[in-house]
Amino acid sequence: MYKKLTSLFLLLVPSLYISYSHGETLVWYDEFNYQGLPDPAKWGFEEAYVRNKEVQYYRAKNIENTFVDGEHLILRALKHDGGIEGDKDNPKYTSGSLSTKNMHQWKFGRIEVRAKFPLGDGVWPAIWTLGANITEVGWPKSGEIDIVEYVGRFPEKAHVGIHFFDYEKTQRKRRMATQTYLNDPGEFHVYSIEWTETALDFFIDERRIRRIRMDKVGEQSKYAFLQPHYLIINLALGGDWAGEPEDSIFPAEFIIDYVRIYQ
Secondary structure (H helix, E strand, O other): OHHHHHHHHHHHOOOOOOEOOOOOEEEEEEOOOOEEOOOOOOOEEOOEOOOOOEOOEEOOOOOOOEEEEOOOEEEEEEEOOOOEOOOOOOEOEEEOEEEOOOOOOEOOEEEEEEEEOOOOOOEEEEEEEEEOOHHHHOOOOOOEEEEEEEOOOOOOEEEEEEEEEEOOOOEEEEEEEEEEEOOOOOOOEEEEEEEOOOEEEEEEOOEEEEEEEHHHOOOOHHHHHOOOEEEEEEEEEEHHHHOOOOHHHOOEEEEEEEEEEEO
């Protein structure tokens, strides 16, 4: 009920900034109380086979894979009979990935997403950020914040962490990533970070599960997390981590109730 009342309030008064209980202000949000494709003023699409040897082809502006149903954003992964794995014109698997790249970016504050994961071997939904300067410096020098990742073959574990470039050892690192157990991963949970100049705190349902201090990242490396980042929400399949998708998982749906960003 609280979510629905909040959604109605934001819909009626869209320009009003709402104070968060910790003293921050709501500066950007999507409550998904409309229908059709995601709001083009807020979201862009990834399109192609993008990363991590994943088997899905991300389709842009395709209502089969990415749509809003009046209450939720749904990213849907599909298997296509007769499709060819790795073929962009006739893919075996398709899915959706949204990004705010070149549209909206933020530095510090709280990013909060209420979402429900799909289950089963082969799914790899994620909520994460990349440094807005990635085109200039490349990954991982841009920095990456994994607000949460879920890999279906580890059914009760959620993963958080950061990626960055270690300038002293000239190699990429994933620092202080962790995993936490979820009793009901197929139900809605709130995944969030609180991000300051000195630390990144990771939360699930308001329970802090990890703090990453910037002074432990490295004097030069930490600057990847002292610059603006953009947000990505995607449903991947297979790849380096998730393994081959099982036929029984399709259609697989990553359901997002809301996205709220406070500063």
